[in-house]
Amino acid sequence: MMANFEIRILRLFKPVVLILITSLLWSxxxxxxxxxxxxxxxxxxxxxxxxxxxxYPELARKMNIxxxxxxxxxxxxxxxxxxxxxxxxxxxxxAALVQAVRKWKYESADRESEIxxxxxxxxxxx
Numbered sequence: 001m002m003a004n005f006e007i008r009i010l011r012l013f014k015p016v017v018l019i020l021i022t023s024l025l026w027s028x029x030x031x032x033x034x035x036x037x038x039x040x041x042x043x044x045x046x047x048x049x050x051x052x053x054x055x056y057p058e059l060a061r062k063m064n065i066x067x068x069x070x071x072x073x074x075x076x077x078x079x080x081x082x083x084x085x086x087x088x089x090x091x092x093x094x095a096a097l098v099q100a101v102r103k104w105k106y107e108s109a110d111r112e113s114e115i116x117x118x119x120x121x122x123x124x125x126x
Contacts (some may be wrong), residue, residue: 070118075113
């Protein structure tokens with residue numbers, strides 16, 4: 001009887017433990033500034049015209065999840081973001097970054113380009 005109870009408890013807390021471990025690892029690895037954008041294209045640098053900052057997810061705030069989220073954008077020649085590839089970070093934070101960057105607009109260029117975006121989610125201690 002006791003073993004069944006322990007198994008149910010472990011199944012219940014496994015997702016929470018995984019999220020906590022992931023957030024701990026990412027928060028210790030995060031050494032970059034709060035926001036940085038790195039162009040993968042060596043031939044041209046695209047300037048950002050319209051940007052919406054990602055919202056800090058409520059789940060991440062409640063669980064004190066912090067860290068860096070990284071995505072790779074595909075930007076058309078007219079500056080629209082048409083593709084977002086997740087590169088790394090806590091899935092909760094990456095999802096918030098993906099939602100935000102889909103609304104971004106860049107200056108026009110002569111061809112499509114790929115741009116890596118890194119965003120560090122840090123909670124304010126106020």
